[in-house]
Amino acid sequence: MTTNATAASDLYDFTEPFKAPQGSAIRELFKYLARPGMISFAGGYPSKDLFDRAGIRRAMEEAYRADPIACLQYGDTAGAPALRRAIVRLMNDRSVAREIDDLIVTTGSQQGLDLLIKILVAPGDAVLIEEPAYPAAIQALRLAGAKLIPVRTDTQGIDVDALTEQLEALDPAVRPKLLYTVPTFANPTGTTLPVERREALARLAMRFRFVLIEDDPYGELRFTGDPVKPIIALADAIPGARDWVVYFGSLSKIVAPGLRIGWSIASPAITRRMLVAKQTSDLCTSPLAQETARFYLESGRLAEHVPVIVQAYKKRYEALSSALRQFVPDDIEYVVPQGGMFVWARLKGDRLAADVLKRAIEQNVIYVPGPAFYVHNADESSMRLSFAAAPGEAEVFEGVRRLKLALASR
Amino acid sequence: MTTNATAASDLYDFTEPFKAPQGSAIRELFKYLARPGMISFAGGYPSKDLFDRAGIRRAMEEAYRADPIACLQYGDTAGAPALRRAIVRLMNDRSVAREIDDLIVTTGSQQGLDLLIKILVAPGDAVLIEEPAYPAAIQALRLAGAKLIPVRTDTQGIDVDALTEQLEALDPAVRPKLLYTVPTFANPTGTTLPVERREALARLAMRFRFVLIEDDPYGELRFTGDPVKPIIALADAIPGARDWVVYFGSLSKIVAPGLRIGWSIASPAITRRMLVAKQTSDLCTSPLAQETARFYLESGRLAEHVPVIVQAYKKRYEALSSALRQFVPDDIEYVVPQGGMFVWARLKGDRLAADVLKRAIEQNVIYVPGPAFYVHNADESSMRLSFAAAPGEAEVFEGVRRLKLALASR
Numbered sequence: 001m002t003t004n005a006t007a008a009s010d011l012y013d014f015t016e017p018f019k020a021p022q023g024s025a026i027r028e029l030f031k032y033l034a035r036p037g038m039i040s041f042a043g044g045y046p047s048k049d050l051f052d053r054a055g056i057r058r059a060m061e062e063a064y065r066a067d068p069i070a071c072l073q074y075g076d077t078a079g080a081p082a083l084r085r086a087i088v089r090l091m092n093d094r095s096v097a098r099e100i101d102d103l104i105v106t107t108g109s110q111q112g113l114d115l116l117i118k119i120l121v122a123p124g125d126a127v128l129i130e131e132p133a134y135p136a137a138i139q140a141l142r143l144a145g146a147k148l149i150p151v152r153t154d155t156q157g158i159d160v161d162a163l164t165e166q167l168e169a170l171d172p173a174v175r176p177k178l179l180y181t182v183p184t185f186a187n188p189t190g191t192t193l194p195v196e197r198r199e200a201l202a203r204l205a206m207r208f209r210f211v212l213i214e215d216d217p218y219g220e221l222r223f224t225g226d227p228v229k230p231i232i233a234l235a236d237a238i239p240g241a242r243d244w245v246v247y248f249g250s251l252s253k254i255v256a257p258g259l260r261i262g263w264s265i266a267s268p269a270i271t272r273r274m275l276v277a278k279q280t281s282d283l284c285t286s287p288l289a290q291e292t293a294r295f296y297l298e299s300g301r302l303a304e305h306v307p308v309i310v311q312a313y314k315k316r317y318e319a320l321s322s323a324l325r326q327f328v329p330d331d332i333e334y335v336v337p338q339g340g341m342f343v344w345a346r347l348k349g350d351r352l353a354a355d356v357l358k359r360a361i362e363q364n365v366i367y368v369p370g371p372a373f374y375v376h377n378a379d380e381s382s383m384r385l386s387f388a389a390a391p392g393e394a395e396v397f398e399g400v401r402r403l404k405l406a407l408a409s410r
Numbered sequence: 411m412t413t414n415a416t417a418a419s420d421l422y423d424f425t426e427p428f429k430a431p432q433g434s435a436i437r438e439l440f441k442y443l444a445r446p447g448m449i450s451f452a453g454g455y456p457s458k459d460l461f462d463r464a465g466i467r468r469a470m471e472e473a474y475r476a477d478p479i480a481c482l483q484y485g486d487t488a489g490a491p492a493l494r495r496a497i498v499r500l501m502n503d504r505s506v507a508r509e510i511d512d513l514i515v516t517t518g519s520q521q522g523l524d525l526l527i528k529i530l531v532a533p534g535d536a537v538l539i540e541e542p543a544y545p546a547a548i549q550a551l552r553l554a555g556a557k558l559i560p561v562r563t564d565t566q567g568i569d570v571d572a573l574t575e576q577l578e579a580l581d582p583a584v585r586p587k588l589l590y591t592v593p594t595f596a597n598p599t600g601t602t603l604p605v606e607r608r609e610a611l612a613r614l615a616m617r618f619r620f621v622l623i624e625d626d627p628y629g630e631l632r633f634t635g636d637p638v639k640p641i642i643a644l645a646d647a648i649p650g651a652r653d654w655v656v657y658f659g660s661l662s663k664i665v666a667p668g669l670r671i672g673w674s675i676a677s678p679a680i681t682r683r684m685l686v687a688k689q690t691s692d693l694c695t696s697p698l699a700q701e702t703a704r705f706y707l708e709s710g711r712l713a714e715h716v717p718v719i720v721q722a723y724k725k726r727y728e729a730l731s732s733a734l735r736q737f738v739p740d741d742i743e744y745v746v747p748q749g750g751m752f753v754w755a756r757l758k759g760d761r762l763a764a765d766v767l768k769r770a771i772e773q774n775v776i777y778v779p780g781p782a783f784y785v786h787n788a789d790e791s792s793m794r795l796s797f798a799a800a801p802g803e804a805e806v807f808e809g810v811r812r813l814k815l816a817l818a819s820r
Contacts, residue, residue, distance in 0.1 A: 060474065072463070072466065074455055107517055110690070114692070122555075139689065143686065257484040258480075258485070258696060276553065281550075283520050286668060286669060289696045289699060
């Protein structure tokens, strides 16, 4: 860098609508992950011990042997037809009746959100988002310049009555374009929206004309209770509702994130526009990854493998809840999940999760303080505990024992 | 769809700044590719016959064997450090001296452009773009609501003197944020910007404070003439210019597009912001594809394989130019490329490329009419002829013979 010239970094007027990007608090924690002996409840990653390594390797090798060109050349922007057919079958098992033309293969379901934002959200547009929410959704919407309107949740997800009042009270000039929710085993709260609320939400989307995003990466990971149909499936029975729901699915939590294979299901009008946006985003999702995913899904191993993941997560959850009751019954309360990867907890006595985290790090245990998941008025006593990535029940107990020590060292 | 309710597709006020997306003319041609006996000069794809199938398969298998978790789990948003190191070495060979922290692995270089647009371009912002230009760049900028200002090119790429006058004459309130160019073996023109113009362009970027995008997917594919350093390398010798240049590289044309591995090289200020945008776009590029790319680059096979591709493209280009001189010397003139995949041609006598295409399709040969590459006032007699994907010299001759028949059938 010279002194007589002006550097781009100094003078450029970057479009940067956020000052402190959400998610930075989470990223800040990454540096502790590598510390010897650290026990992490912080990660949003699936358990690396539960990947079907042999099955995926075989799928990859078979895909390459069957058609190396299909793996190596550019592919359809919408995704390989054979993979889309396999995903349609998977969605049929989830009661979702759609055709391959309604479906786009995305580079992880994160890209589905990105594409939908690209075609729908202009700077200043209002967007509804459940709160607390998945941080990368908050971040993506902020980067697009959206005006975020938080939507209240309780232990069953979005409070639809409160949302209805909120929408009725809105200035008619402020028409929200989207509502973002993870209705099943939410991140970070682990909550699941009951069927009546799902139907009411679909009706609200139609009535107030916003696109309802159903982000569903965890839906298969149910370890207790009865399955609830996805909103997009329920919408079929509500005249006019179907086109207002956009569903995002993913192989990241049931096969492997490293493939970066997600999908969107949407109306033809939305799908057509998302395809144009996809073309400009990455032309197509890696055909090598797509063909691997296709052969894996066609192998039928997923139906056997998902229960393996679910049983392991169930045990880890039970270890966590048992340890919380044993070690910190007077310090931490939490919401009971029916599946997924997360427990949403709260420090009693209004202690700050960020303060306790400092002492937890000294004890070699970490979690994510709740404020990372809020748009505005964060509950600073809240925290997300991930049980998915814990290597075993013994580590979970040890982690909570350390939390107890951290809490005691105030 | 019911009749008593309002469908999202009917009423939704989609943000769609373009009426007829660029690239649709190209996509329209895809349906003819499958026709038996069709000879295509239309594709922008690399030749599928020239993929190093065995080498890539070995890299993929070795990567998976070495560390399946690294292939299957989420990875760094910036890209795997080992892959970034391998790309830094590749860039050193292109005279570009940068560190891995200056480099982000992107899901194809298309994503690099997408990320840069996300952090820099707000609706209504002015953006300079060479004309004719890569259609997916035009499309990406249009989708972001950019006001496109075409920049004149000649047989050596951007006419920098004309650009200087253009910038000096601009209303100071209209400050272009970006300039997009493919300076080496451009798509669609095949032209290469001389070193003096490269340096002048870097100086202009600094003087008028726009970010200069050097998109370089074809740079290694030189079959004649002396190499010219990338603009980002030349900028190091121009005080203050370095931070204004952003370079996009790609493995799509030298290894395989199916990996979707590209990269950006930029200043720390821009890279930091692009990383936030990347996080919201797809979290990370497929680690499976990244690890495969890493092991391939580390195998050293690329240095032996690029000359194989270059020699094949050289022969195909020579066949095309020879056939054009033999069959249609009075009908088609063209710009001589020194490398890459494309010949930019023009129908003499102001005949329309789109009209001739209809007759060409009847003769079982296709190309892309020039208007697909223009922002505004298209040269409707121009056309892009790709010689890369032609399977052999005999097909090239036969294709041009058919073009002659199409031209004769007016």
